[in-house]
Amino acid sequence: MRRLPDLTPRPLSNVTFDKETADPPSAPPRRLLDRVRDEIRLRHYSIRTETAYVDWIRRFIVFHGKRHPDGLGAVQVQEFLSHLAVERNVAASTQNQAKSALLFLYREVLCIQLPWLDEIVAARVPNRLPVVLTPSETHALLLELSGTMGLVASLLYGTGMRLLEALRLRIKDIEFERREILVRNGKGGKDRVTVLPENLLLPLKDHVLRVKVLHDKDLAAGFGTVWLPNALATKYPAAPRSWGWQWVFPAASRSIDPRSGAEHRHHLHESSIQRSVSAAAKRAGIAKPCSPHILRHSFATHLLQAGYDIRTVQEVLGRSDAPQLNPTSPQSSPPPPDPPARSRQCACPWAP
Incomplete structure (x- = not known):
């Protein structure tokens, strides 16, 4: 008959420990x-x-x-x-x-x-009026831009998004059939839905097709991953390579993630859009200081001038307060009372 092993616990007094193993050297304090x-x-x-x-x-x-x-x-x-x-x-x-x-x-x-x-005095931030372009200035500015830079600028003016909100768009966030764009993790960590102008549907679809070709090339070269927030890459290992999570406006070259050290293709840097808009304003002869954020101000102002309800503008912009207009601008007249209802199809202020 086979004997069972003795599983009786032994006293710890009979066990010897190596001092170097029992007391490992403490890690140096972090900087x-x-x-x-x-x-x-x-x-x-x-x-x-x-x-x-x-x-x-x-x-x-x-x-x-x-x-x-x-x-x-x-x-x-x-x-x-x-x-x-x-x-x-x-x-x-x-x-x-x-x-x-x-x-x-x-x-x-x-x-x-x-x-x-708590007793250190905080500097008082002045309340300044934003710079707003007229419709003719906006049209002249967009005509000086082309390619991806022109598409980003047109998207900023047609949707009212902030620059980083547009650059951080994923493929899955664009709803072509419903003509909507889902803005994820906007200012304050909030999500919202904004409009997709009809005259940007075809240019944006063509751009997405070119991005798909670039993504396929990265996959063939052994890359093609994208940065995902909140450890989603660990929960869904296939998500970083999936098409829906890719950036709508990827960079021309891959770069190293500063936190993880992985090599990804990040989205376009905002400085490239800022330089392009500033140079286009000079070519268009616009004396006002132009930046991509001015297109957001112009979007809100032109919508109010066109008779849109101010609550609708607040919802599209993702703001809880009313957008501030420039009273010195001849184009910044207050909206008429009880404006007529408009459809999402013509939400772009400069759409025909």
């Missing part, structure tokens, strides 16, 4: 800026917020002779902010961003709850 990045990523802040906060904290440390922030206090923080306002002559919003970065450093990273943090 301060790495701790800042860890806290930012723990709260799911954007990569832009991470870059800005780390940069301001580094400037703050260098400004005070590379002293550790533990030994600095209200006087040093106020000196740094005063240096930005007086000597660097930065804008109020820039000064407040630096203050927010330092508050995050002391409260969330160093876990120092000091009463003087």
Whole structure:
């Protein structure tokens, strides 16, 4: 008869441990800026917020002779902010961003709850009127743009999206049949639906076909993955290579992801669109300072001038307050009361 093994637990006194195995050397403490990045990523802040906060904290440390922030206090923080306002002559919003970065450093990273943090005066941001193009200026500006840059600019003016909202569009977010665009994770992390103008259907479809050819080439070369948020790539391993998750406006070349280190084809950089719009404005003879965001302002203003309900404009723009118009512009007259209902098909202000 086969004997069963003895499973009686043995006393730990008879077991010897190797000291080097039992007490492994402690890991070196993480650097301060790495701790800042860890806290930012723990709260799911954007990569832009991470870059800005780390940069301001580094400037703050260098400004005070590379002293550790533990030994600095209200006087040093106020000196740094005063240096930005007086000597660097930065804008109020820039000064407040630096203050927010330092508050995050002391409260969330160093876990120092000091009463003087709330007593630091924030710079007053002036309430300025946005620059709005007239319909003729907008038409002249768009005529100076072509290709992908022209399509992005036309999409900004025809839908009212922000620049990064347009560049972060995925293939699955465009509804050609319903003539709608789903804006995912817009400002404030909100989703919304905006219109897709009829006169942009064919150009956008042709552009998507060219992007599909580029994606197939990347897949054949062993690449073709795309960045996905919130560990979706781990939950759905096939999603990074799927066609629906690809960018609508991919970059011309692949790049290295700053967080994961993987090689992806990211979307177009916003600076390329900004330079193209600025150069097109000069060619069109427009004296106003032009940026892609001006097309969003013009979109809202022209819709109100065309008689659209202000609540509809707010919904398309993804704003809870009314868009501010420029009263000095001759084209910025208030909308008439009880405007007639319009269809989504003619939502583009300059569509025929």
